[in-house]
Amino acid sequence: MFLCNASIYLQTKIYLNMKTFRIYSSQRALLAIGGLVTISIGIAFLVLALFSWNPEYQWVSPASPGSGFLYSRFNPNYDEIYFTPKSDWDETQLLTVIEHSPNFSIVPARGIVNNSIAFLVKPPGNMDTLPTGELWLLDLKTGKRNLLASDPDIGVKPIWTRDGTHLMYRRVRQQVQELVELELSTQTRTVYAVQRDYSQGLFPLGEGNLGSQYYVEIFSNGVFVSKRSESETEPEICFKLSDTFVRDFSISPDGQKMIYLQTVIQSERLFFQTYLAEINCRDQRPRALLGENQTEQYSPIWSPIEQTVTIGTNIIGRQKSSIMLSNGDLLDFIPIPPDQPGFDVPIVWSHDEDYLLTKSFDGLSSANPGYGMIYVINRETGMRYKVDESPETRIFGWWSNE
């Protein structure tokens, strides 16, 4: 701005002198002006370069190689990224800090791919209340960050494709929602779904086993799974998930099935319960995974190898909860210790399915969940290890830091 004012000043002087027909010039004056212009252009480019440079952020690599869980912890103006190794769950290590707009936490994409994590963040200078932010990639080996997109809706978690080459996220353009597929190698973005006039919202779901992209679409008459259109035709609405509310939807690792929570009425109250559907575009009626069941269920997830559906459950009225593991017709469970109140909400498995990261609440049920902290549960022994006491943690997943 100083240079702007200087140029205005020079311009003014020249103008005024021209008006009074008293302009003084010489070859030296021309050279001086030309020099000033050149230097100013150079400074302008330097300013451009400075403002587009990604500043260095402090990064600390894990003290030693080895696998563990990666997660973030919220603070009012920044989130901290932590690594907790399998070798010693108490040895949680701070790797870096992500600054953000006050009171807006980062939103991780679940999973670590090629030693990188992706997350949404509302940048520090953005002080409005709208949930539009930025999508970043962070290399866990070097700490280097890359800005991938400046328009995602931070209300919707981005998701990786199975091969880790793309990220899917939601954005809003002129009040219309779009689902975007971003190719990491080229940073090319393709819109693969656009909100229709009568649709209330879109959420990315993931790939089927044949590579088609599916997404969840909300209408006034219910929630549906739709399939990305491969041509200029309208996208296909495949099947209905629910007449009312769904959440926590995910596709199995092999791309053939999906699980989700939907509300069901039992004893004049509604509970979220887990439903299973086939990922194809055929009309079907998803089925309740645990059948008729007097439980409130939380956060169904897939285990990576066996594709076991893992669900948090809370038997209403008896304050007994456990994690249910369903693999076809087989049912197993991990009970909560008798002296520990509350219930578990599963979050993610380790790659070898030996460890399950959960959020454990000390309250009675979802209506009054109390305080939640993350724990690691050893599947074989049932031993539990507290990872972080903060209730405001977000999980990236299991990292094989070899």
Next chain:
Amino acid sequence: MNNSSHRTKSILVFSVVGLYLVLFGASALTTKTYACAFGAYRPAAYEGGENRLLYIHAIDAAANNLLFPQDARFALDRLEQGTRYNRYVSGGYVPPTLIKSIAWVETKMTMATKSTAWNGLGDSVISFDCGHGVMQVTTGMTNPLGENSQPSDAQALISTHFTYNIAKGVKILGAKWNNAPQISPIVGTDTDSQTEILENWYYATWAYNGFTGYGSYSSNHPLDPSFAWPRSQYSCSGTQSHNEFPYQELVWGCIKKPPTINGNPLWPAIPITLPDLFSTEVNRALSPGNFYPPYANMDIKTPAPWHTEVTPANFLQEEAKLIGRPILSVPPRSHTIRMNSPAAVTWVDVPIRNSGSGLSTWRAKSSVGFLVVNPPAGIAPGSNLTCTAASCDTTSLRIEVNPTLLPASYATGVISIWSPNEKNTPIEITINVVADFELTFPGSSKNSD
């Protein structure tokens, strides 16, 4: 004038214009511009004490329509109540604690930017979506609404003066309430939707931040998949992120667990009740199939147990500070700006004072294009308001010369300064600009045509 001289002048003009464009290009790449009422300018605002007492007094008064009952721009509309098909004007009040909680969630109950000292003056807090001041008033603040594409007096008051800002925020909240039944659902089908019951304000609070539905962008629907579930209640302690909760749960959380300043809660806690999302009544009411105007199927009973609070006072406390009798004072009334040397400054700072009480919002405009006022609005505190920060010594209006628009080397313009919250004639200041100088460089010789 010969051809050589003409070419020289052309080169000079083009060089400087080119430099101007490059620099503005770089500037545009790095500067976020506003499209709000005041454009790129931030009017000055007064920030009260850290204990927020002034704002709390203003809120208590606004809740009962005691601040500006005769001013249609800022008066609380008479509130309605009753069931959907039996609505009537009750003239009730807005629960003050609800407003306090909203103010805290929006801005931690502050009027100016974070860098402003308590009991001082600073830039008004304006968000990128044009929310202004304590209550983050956005309605009517996204574009200048005055004459000649300038901000209006009301916009200046909302942006600079916390009393008007709070009054406007409460008016907007009241309007959200009164939207029922035509374009809003009702809470309180069993309690006549009384305004005194805090829980009945659930939908109006939701609407204050945007009555957005299940699956929407910036959704405030409590069952939206974007929010964690189960989720602990919002504790208003700064330890939980806002993007994990719908707006109305943030407000409810602060009502239940008020923030503290130096260990003292800002207001008495009220154990307000949220709707039971898994009762069949509420779950059906909130289902996507019911989310369309007039939202008749979304009407619900008052969540139980419900709560009221102490009826706000029916008299205006601290009137002298909240409203007062400001008297704008701008001596002297004439200034000269001399631009006759390379080192000359091209502006003058005109002190603006309030010799009365309360806050005086001031506005300024120029009669000529070559004089630019910066900022175009501000605030001057009276002696009965504590203003101890260093910023209080520099209440001034900067009048800048745009030399490219000067009609001659000697020119005069008039700056009018007035206060929208005073009945006074605009004060006029004469600005004389003297710009008679020559352009030379060391070692050059004077050429004459």
